[in-house]
Amino acid sequence: MIRILIVDDSAFMRKALSMMLEGDPEIRVVDTARDGLEALEKVRRLRPDVVTLDIEMPRMDGLTALRQIMQEHPCPVIMISSLTREGAQATLEALNAGAVDFIPKQLSFVSLEIAKIKEELIAKIKAIAASRAKLFRQPSPAKPAPSPGPSRPETPLVYRRARLLAIGVSTGGPAALQYVIPHLPADLPVPVAVVQHMPPHFTQSLANRLDKLSPLEVVEAEDGMELRPGRVIIAAGGRHLVFQAREAGTVVATPDHPETLHRPSVDVMFTSAADVFQGRVLATVMTGMGQDGRAGATAIRRRGGKIVAQDESSCVVYGMPRAVVEAGLADAVVPLDELAATLTQALTGLSDRPLSFPRMPSVSRDPLPDRP
Numbered sequence: 001m002i003r004i005l006i007v008d009d010s011a012f013m014r015k016a017l018s019m020m021l022e023g024d025p026e027i028r029v030v031d032t033a034r035d036g037l038e039a040l041e042k043v044r045r046l047r048p049d050v051v052t053l054d055i056e057m058p059r060m061d062g063l064t065a066l067r068q069i070m071q072e073h074p075c076p077v078i079m080i081s082s083l084t085r086e087g088a089q090a091t092l093e094a095l096n097a098g099a100v101d102f103i104p105k106q107l108s109f110v111s112l113e114i115a116k117i118k119e120e121l122i123a124k125i126k127a128i129a130a131s132r133a134k135l136f137r138q139p140s141p142a143k144p145a146p147s148p149g150p151s152r153p154e155t156p157l158v159y160r161r162a163r164l165l166a167i168g169v170s171t172g173g174p175a176a177l178q179y180v181i182p183h184l185p186a187d188l189p190v191p192v193a194v195v196q197h198m199p200p201h202f203t204q205s206l207a208n209r210l211d212k213l214s215p216l217e218v219v220e221a222e223d224g225m226e227l228r229p230g231r232v233i234i235a236a237g238g239r240h241l242v243f244q245a246r247e248a249g250t251v252v253a254t255p256d257h258p259e260t261l262h263r264p265s266v267d268v269m270f271t272s273a274a275d276v277f278q279g280r281v282l283a284t285v286m287t288g289m290g291q292d293g294r295a296g297a298t299a300i301r302r303r304g305g306k307i308v309a310q311d312e313s314s315c316v317v318y319g320m321p322r323a324v325v326e327a328g329l330a331d332a333v334v335p336l337d338e339l340a341a342t343l344t345q346a347l348t349g350l351s352d353r354p355l356s357f358p359r360m361p362s363v364s365r366d367p368l369p370d371r372p
Contacts, residue, residue: 002129005048006032007039007065008080009057013105017052020118027125036060036068043073049129053099054080055090063094070098074136076128080105088205095174100128100135100316104199124171127289127317135316157332157346159306162282164227164243165190165343166273168266168296170197170288172316174206176336178213180286181232183340186215190282190347192232193241193252193273195264197288200237207234225252235264242272250276262292266320270296279303282346284339285330287315291323298329306331308342 006017006029014032021027030046033039035057043051051069055062066077079102081091091102103121128135165188169176173196184192196206204220210232211218218232219225221241225233227250235241239254241264260268266285270293273281281300285293287310297307307329309321314336324330334342344350 002027002125003030003046003049004028004125005030005039005042005046005051007034007036007051007057007062008032008054009034010054013054013080020121021125023118024122027122036062036065039065040068040072043069043075047073048075049132050125051075051077052080052103053077053094054105055082055087055094063090063097066094066099067097074098076100076132076135078102078124078128085201085205088201091202092174092205092209096178101171124289127171127319131316131318134313157306157308157342158349159282159346160189160349161280162190162306162347163277163280164273164282165192165347166270166281166283166300167192167194167286168270168284168288168293168320169194169286170262170266170290170292170317170320172287173197174209176287176310176314176316177206177210179336180284180340180343181210181216181218182213183344184214184216184232185344186230188216188344188347189229191227191229192216193227193235193243193269194232195235195241195266195269197262197264197292198237203234203237207232210234221252221254223252223254226250227252235269238263240264240268242268243276245276261290266293267296271299274299274303274305277305279305281305282308282343284308284310284343285321285324286310286336286339287317288320289317290319293320294323294327294329297324298327301329306346308339308346309333310339311335 004021006014008014018029022029030048031042033042037060053062077099079091079094079099081087081102082105207218207220216232221233221236236254239256242253244251244253270283283297283300309324309330311333312318325333
């Protein structure tokens with residue numbers, strides 16, 4: 001049984017969330033709280049498995065409460081965020097401070113797609129609860145079995161034919177990307193394209209944050225934007241990212257069709273990359289729920305491209321990488337803190353180059369668990 005504490009200053013939101021979650025036999029809402037101060041008291045007393053936490057509340061706001069929770073009683077926290085630029089910035093701060101994921105407030109209970117949202121939220125809570133011991137360094141009764149498929153290859157992966165580095169990521173992605181994008185060198189020989197499952201406004205805030213941390217230029221995708229080395233393009237929330245070959249070079253397009261479970265979709269971006277670059281793509285599948293990216297990775301491999309997956313021990317949710325690994329598509333499976341070096345070496349063929357990276361931002365918990 002997964003024990004949930006719901007924190008929101010809106011009585012309607014508390015009731016709606018409770019009704020949504022308690023319809024599942026594996027979830028129990030142990031209590032609710034109206035603000036951050038009440039949340040802290042109930043976290044100390046009830047020790048819930050997962051907390052849903054609103055950002056804007058009286059007396060003590062969600063960000064302040066989150067930092068206290070992470071300091072005193074670390075546990076998985078899902079933020080309830082408004083779909084505004086301010087809400088996006090606050091949510092990214094929360095993810096940087098230790099929150100595991102978020103759900104958009106406006107879409108949660110007034111949307112006509114409430115059944116789909118309920119299903120996604122419950123699946124997210126279950127996946128995050130299952131990762132609790134790993135995320136917060138709690139002792140496990142038994143050592144987990146090694147992940148299936150290839151691990152770090154004895155011979156370093158080298159794929160200098162690549163003309164694009166394509167990255168797909170979802171749950172846990174904003175924090176994980178800060179271990180990869182800022183660690184890629186300014187002279188990386190290929191452009192980078194990223195799909196992170198996020199709504200509008202959030203991807204712009206994510207691009208701005210990564211741009212400040214990185215030697216590469218990081219921007220949100222726009223129609224007709226040139227794909228070039230030295231630039232990282234983040235797919236815009238609510239729109240896909242695809243590629244178009246033109247006489248002057250390759251540009252990106254941002255259609256809102258086809259209809260897919262996620263928009264932007266990793267599969268849509270990977271498949272377009274396979275077609276436009278004739279398979280000369282190095283693709284990376286990182287932490288996330290579900291299997292978005294597996295079909296696209298299949299297309300890339302069929303064209304001769306290479307696939308790197310994040311390993312299970314460093315994923316917030318080992319869903320998307322697992323789908324790729326279990327399908328036999330991964331050329332290498334590496335931990336998060338080695339991804340940037342692995343990708344750089346694969347694209348440059350150099351393993352001993354002196355790389356100077358910007359200092360990583362401090363967070364209230366280390367998102368990387370101990371590895372055996």
